[in-house]
Amino acid sequence: MTQRTRKPAHVLHDAPRPGPAPSAPRPIGEPRTWPSSFADRLTDPLPGIRSLARVAREGTTRPDPASLRDIPHVPVERGPLPRVDADTVAVTWVGHASWVVRVGGLTVLTDPVWSRRILGTPARITPVGVPWEDLPRVDAVVISHNHYDHLDLPTLKRLPRDTPLFVPAGLGAWCRRRRFTRVTELDWWEAAELPSPGGGAVRFDFVPAHHWSRRTLTDTCRSLWGGWVLTDRHGRRVHFAGDTGYGHWFAEIGRRLPGIDLALLPIGAYAPRWMLRPVHTDPEEAVAACLDLGARRMAPMHWGTFLLSAEPPLEPLIRVRAAWEAAGRPREDLWDLPIGASRVLD
Secondary structure, three states, X not given: OOOOOOOOOOOOOOOOOOOOXXXXXXXXXXXXXXXXXXXXXXXXXXXXXXXXHHHHHHOOOOOOHHHHHHHHHOOEOOOOOOOOOOOOEEEEEEEOOEEEEEEOOEEEEEOOOOOOOOOOOOOOOOOXXXXXXXXXXXXXXXXXXXXXXXXXXXXHOOOOOOOOEEEEOOOHHHHHHOOOOOEEEEOOOOEEEEEOOOOOEEEEEEEXXXXXXXXXXXXXXXXXXXXXXXXXXOOOEEEEOOOOEOOOHHHHHHHHOOOEEEEEEEOOOOXXXXXXXXXXXXXXXXXXXXXXXXXXXXXXXOOOOOOOOOOOOOHHHHHHHHHHHHOOOOHHHEOOOOEOOEEEOO
């Protein structure tokens, strides 16, 4: 297995300029009007016919069959959710980009996918980290974008229709057609708040990502894509990157929303690089993104669940550990959790 240890893509800079003041929270469920396309937000052009032809010719979108023998070694450690109160911040990895985030007394799901299979993709290779029946009441859901492995209708249909959904601009109509009644659409750098049982509120900031959106053949970039920063009343912050390539947005997020305690960053679905570099970070780029964010800790995700690309199943974990060590970061600040495992912020 090839491992790369290239240095992170960023270099040391002078102290960053202070970011603009955070935006005032927008009302929950506010009706919004959006442009018909967000294609002007793309960082890179989408793959064209030549790229698709090359994929068909090379057949490089699935792991080598010999590497599949490593699937039983993908770490899984299903356990009870940690006890929390309104002053606890805890995360549990469900698999792929799905997390149970406990913050400010709220239970928040990120890109929840509890389905065994998603459209056009082989079945998941590991079990769901938290059985649905073991979840506490879900207080909110954040969605990064509308790709099927991040916006899973069978999972959302398990939720009460008054569950608050925080979604990218342009995705609200899709949610309301599914009878969800508390849908908050945000543009990049906008925020909304939910009251915290312990007093105050949890703030949900929608931040940029290097990605795109499409759910059908006719809706390319009709809705936005991005990540979320959740902030409790004590100022502790968790950044959920969703799906993203590496680029300038990470440093800007760190400048505008400093003091991120934990970054949930994707490390898988990166091969072949000629095709996936613009939209999926590899492990080394994920570590560089963590440094750009100024985040104290990193929890890898988006690997070990669905085989979406050509890298061997265990390679993302091996490479992110090597990249973290090469960056000189404390080992205890890399939360490379098994699927189903939890960690609590101290």
